[in-house]
Amino acid sequence: MMRDLAGPEGDGLMKDTINAAAPVIEARNLDLTFDTADGSVHALKDVSLTISKGEFVSFIGPSGCGKTTFLRCIAALETPTAGTLTVNGMTPDEARKSRAYGYVFQAAGLYPWRTIAGNIKLPLEIMGFDRAEQEKRVERVLELVELKGFGKKFPWQLSGGMQQRASIARALAFDADLLLMDEPFGALDEIVRDRLNEELLKLWARTEKTIGFVTHSIPEAVYLSTKIVVMSPRPGRITDVIDSPLPKERPLDIRDSREFIEIAHRVREGLRAGHGDDV
Template structure:
């Protein structure tokens, strides 16, 4: 498979462990996006400049309307910025999309009810033309990654909400893009399931070494998961603060009670409050 060899070649496995070779994967320069609506223009993103390095786990946090989802959608070429520049893997976002540079996880699992879990995960593989044997292999791999081995034959309605969302993550991982974009993937789940999935997501990130962009409006989630937290504020959507996390890469759930964690969470909260101050 042509695709596969190229992504494999681009992906330097050692990069993350070697701090000397920091490689920028996503770069935004003075990004602007104005939607034309019936109520007049809406300034969704204003002057966004940000660099995301390979292997980063970047959270975007902010109140509704701050443009965090819009920015993620710009990276995915699902929206087109009206100003500034944005590059993904050194390409324009649309070229990156055509090169299947990223997997995207939506807030709803969005599994096809007429396909089994395994067949759902095969969907992108079928579209991208992987061989049947390769499809099987990858389905088993990613099912194992999200701890759903043995559930391939089940249909979505037979799974809980959390399991469905894991399956949708598996689907986004199946074609091994090295960027994973997640738009409030756990927003609709209850806190306990969410904790569990956060823990799993960190493990998965450590194992796969992907670059992850993660939209959330939960402060603990953002602090627990991220190496970099981007605090955004609304009207117009802009970056208020970028916090580089000082937490170690290894993060058990109880790290959330540590003073370091609480300090970062505090800074995020302060940022959110300040961003909200002007309305």
């Protein structure tokens, strides 16, 4: 509609403004029901959410709250049964086909028969980048995740944390503006997790990507996010959306600050409220 008003001469300019303002992810009244052997499971109920460009959004909630399912809907790995969902203004499936996002799973899932560099090249080979370009990109993303010099190693030669970093590098390699992460640090110990959280924030600041991050750790969600989406189960729904007032620059000790504790408290309240009706 705005484009119509602008007329032909102002078209290019207006388009840019529209794109900057347009949400990356727009979900309206999303519903998803799984049919299983023992009845149907209401995984998502009436989920509405807008994520703008450059945001770091965490989804937190107990298992079965639909946080992973929602992320998988965005990635077009699941299809909602009702409601509308757009990614970059397209349907999720179109967005998947235009390679709009990189997805990081809970397990690194590196191919044991490929080196770290070979693993990062996997999406690049599939997407048809030429060899020189592949090498260039591998070098660049290895540096981004601080794995420079590890390209020739095989996955088993790396620790769990390093493997997960390599899998993040793999998701970054093809320059998708959206990074979807499904409990990427869930299997790692606290010390490694703290370090990777810090690095992830740096990486986010450097690359200015939009990140959707599923977690079940309250400190992790509060520390990382600009927006925290609290969800609760049976049926999976959003109970609270918190816009974080924390600054973009976040040293690890920000977790002792009053604001941090207040947000964490609000998240905890939201999680408890969501549980109220079925305890």
